[in-house]
Amino acid sequence: MEEKVFGYPEYNESGEKILTTYENEYRAMLMDIRVYRMKAGETRSFVKAAEEMAVLLLKGSLVYRWEGHEARAGRKNVFTEGPWCLHVSRGTEVSVQSDMDDTEILVQCTKNENTFAAKLYEPKDAPWAYAGSSKGKFGNVANRRVNTIFDHDIQPASNMVLGEVLNDAGNWSGYLPHRHPQPETYYFLFDRPEGFGASFVGDRVFKSTDGSFSAIPGGELHPQAVAPGYQMYTCWMIRHLEGNPWLQTDRCEDERYTWLHDAEF
Numbered sequence: 292m293e294e295k296v297f298g299y300p301e302y303n304e305s306g307e308k309i310l311t312t313y314e315n316e317y318r319a320m321l322m323d324i325r326v327y328r329m330k331a332g333e334t335r336s337f338v339k340a341a342e343e344m345a346v347l348l349l350k351g352s353l354v355y356r357w358e359g360h361e362a363r364a365g366r367k368n369v370f371t372e373g374p375w376c377l378h379v380s381r382g383t384e385v386s387v388q389s390d391m392d393d394t395e396i397l398v399q400c401t402k403n404e405n406t407f408a409a410k411l412y413e414p415k416d417a418p419w420a421y422a423g424s425s426k427g428k429f430g431n432v433a434n435r436r437v438n439t440i441f442d443h444d445i446q447p448a449s450n451m452v453l454g455e456v457l458n459d460a461g462n463w464s465g466y467l468p469h470r471h472p473q474p475e476t477y478y479f480l481f482d483r484p485e486g487f488g489a490s491f492v493g494d495r496v497f498k499s500t501d502g503s504f505s506a507i508p509g510g511e512l513h514p515q516a517v518a519p520g521y522q523m524y525t526c527w528m529i530r531h532l533e534g535n536p537w538l539q540t541d542r543c544e545d546e547r548y549t550w551l552h553d554a555e556f
Contacts, residue, residue, distance in 0.1 A: 294319055296506050297490065297497040302328055310504050311476055313402075317506040320474045321530040322451065323400040326502075329353070329389035335396075338384040343403040345453050346385055347376040347440070347526065349480070351394025355411060356386045362411055363390075369524045370482050373414025374455060376440050380406040380448070397478065399453060399528050407448040412440050419457065424542070425466055430556040433466040434459040442529075443536040452529035452537055458488075461519035467548045468512040471529075473537040475513065477505040478526040486521035499523070512545055 295316040302308045310324040311317035323342070327335060329351070337344060346355070352365040355377050364375035379385055381403060387396060417438040425433040439445070439454040458464045468491070477490065479499045488499040493511040497503075507513045509532070517523035529537045 292316055296492045296495065296508065296511075297503070298506065299500065299503050301502075302326075306330075308502070310478065311506060317476075319508050320476050320506050321401060322476065322528060324397070324476055324478070324528060326395060326397050326478070329387075329394040329396070331389055331392050334386055334388040336384060336386040337398060339381055339400055341381050341402055341404070342400040343378070343380050343405075343449060343451065344383070344385065345376055345378045345399045345440075345451065346387060347374060347397045347399070347453065349395040349397055352390040353394055353396070354388045354390070356388070357383060357409055360409075360411075369455065369480055370457065370522055373419060373438065374412065374417050374440055375414065376412045376453065377409065378412065378441055378446065378449070378453075379409040382406075383409055397526060399451060401450050401530055403448075403450040405448040405450075407446060410441075410446070416440070417454070425463075429463070429466060429551055432461065433463040435462060435464045439539075443531065443538055450531045452527075452531070454527050456525040456527060458515070458517045458523040458525070460517065460522055462517060464515040464517075464523070464525065466514050467544045467551060468514045469542050469544045470510055470512050471537060471541050471543055472509045472535060473529050473532050474509050475507045475530075476528045477507070477515070478528075479503050479505075480524040481517075482522040482524075486518065486523065488515060488517035488521070488523050490515050
């Protein structure tokens with residue numbers, strides 16, 4: 292089966308949208324990532340015997356239940372409110388019950404023998420902040436807000452990283468062009484259905500649209516851009532490699548472009 296680096300998945304009849312699995316064309320991501328659309332009153336349950344799991348609320352209202360705990364979460368949309376995400380280790384059952392139609396969740400999983408305490412991350416745990424490495428630089432067109440829900444510093448027993456990015460309209464993200472050895476998946480949403488952008492994977496470029504995703508193999512350059520007039524949301528998900536976890540300091544910018552840090556526009 293030919294491996295691919297970009298996809299335009301759709302929801303099936305049961306409300307499931309499959310991005311990456313361990314067997315499909317995006318198996319190089321080493322993660323199982325799916326998005327679910329739920330109706331009011333609908334309940335979905337998940338348990339993975341050998342995988343850790345993160346259940347991220349993208350929009351809507353729901354009740355999380357796990358290990359005898361219960362918590363209600365709501366998010367109007369990803370553009371105006373911060374994330375709610377339940378992160379659990381292998382063997383932990385999670386159920387979510389939707390309170391309204393068109394609730395959407397993203398479920399990120401990867402294989403992990405480690406166990407750790409479950410954690411429900413709230414918006415206050417992952418505040419949005421403009422990335423200092425790019426704000427106001429490069430002609431003031433690489434402004435983006437970022438949050439990190441969890442990474443190696445926050446949960447070192449995890450094999451994954453999960454965070455979100457909001458690009459200012461017409462701005463670039465992941466700029467300067469950079470790479471890292473670990474595979475990364477981007478899931479894109481736009482504040483209007485006709486919104487679009489450009490996703491670079493090495494020397495290949497794809498039109499990013501609402502609900503599309505980019506599956507970036509380790510070592511590939513991967514800047515992004517959004518068209519003027521539209522705000523782009525990116526859920527970014529990285530899989531640590533054995534003995535080589537991704538760290539916030541591991542930003543390997545392509546040396547051909549580093550001169551831009553000192554350039555005047």
